[in-house]
Amino acid sequence: MRLRTVAWLVSLLALAACAQAGARQRAHGLRLATEMGCISCHGEKLDGHVFEENAQFAFAWSSNLSRILPGLSNAQIDQTLRTGKRMDGTPLWFMPTFVHRRLSHEDMQDLIAWLRTVPPTGQLHPPIKFGPLFKAALAQGFQNSADEAARLAARNPADLGQQYAKGRYLASITCAECHGPDLKGPRNPQPGDAPDLMVAATYSPAGFERLVRTGIKQDGSKAVLMGEEAPKRLSIMTSAEIESIRLYLGKRPAR
Ligand code: HEC
């Protein structure tokens, strides 16, 4: 083979490897967008929908990301997700920024790589209309996503060392949105609230995987909210990921 042909072959192989790495990155990004609820809250096409429809409290849309993200650089999307503020400094509401800020650099890059594959569609939505009871909610502690993330920044799930790091990380970026920043649930849980995930220690591996994929509890009943969200969001996780979460959660109460 002539030297030129060899050089050409080598660069072709490098290109193919690059394309494969890009496809892997986008596929992982789609998994993250699913399990982190971007798709639940912003829609399959990321074009947004009515999110809160209570004239007394607020009328809010989830943003049409398919139109907004092309106007932002990767660094700006990263910054918006980690801070809970737009580039003009206005804070976002209802966004689980306290969870998004925990994404690793690599996962953030993969997520953005997938977000960029979604074509622009639909219209931009109007800003939130605040109702008369919104002020009262603020007085009771309701916060925008940026302030909430700052308040919760120190409430992380217990660190049980390298052996449990993967399960801890996955639970921090998925389960924490509903089960609380430290996975301990609300201080005074009411029926139907997402509880302290200590309860996971009572599950068998198979029962736990069924719960995460379907929202069906070990007593056979369907969990509130999780019954709808688990099949849509969490069932995309691999069995190894679900087991790493179970192992981490099972270890927490022992400490
Ligand atoms: C619990 C629902 C919810 C989840 C989960 C969620 N979002 Fe949002 N997001 C919203 C709402 C509602 C808004 C509009 C906030 C506002 O107008 O103040 C928003 C706004 C945004 C914005 C700001 C766009 C603008 O208007 O300038 C970006 C960017 C964004 N979301 C990206 C994401 C990504 C990426 C994910 C997943 C990692 C995600 N969101 C998950 C509800 C959600």
Ligand code: HEC
């Ligand atoms: C969209 C919100 C949401 C997300 C995300 C979520 N959960 Fe839940 N989860 C709930 C709610 C609400 C309940 C209480 C349901 C009930 O009591 O019927 C619950 C209940 C549970 C229970 C208790 C079941 C029982 O036997 O009482 C476990 C265990 C659990 N979730 C695990 C997880 C794990 C692990 C993740 C992340 C991989 C996760 N959840 C993500 C909302 C959520």
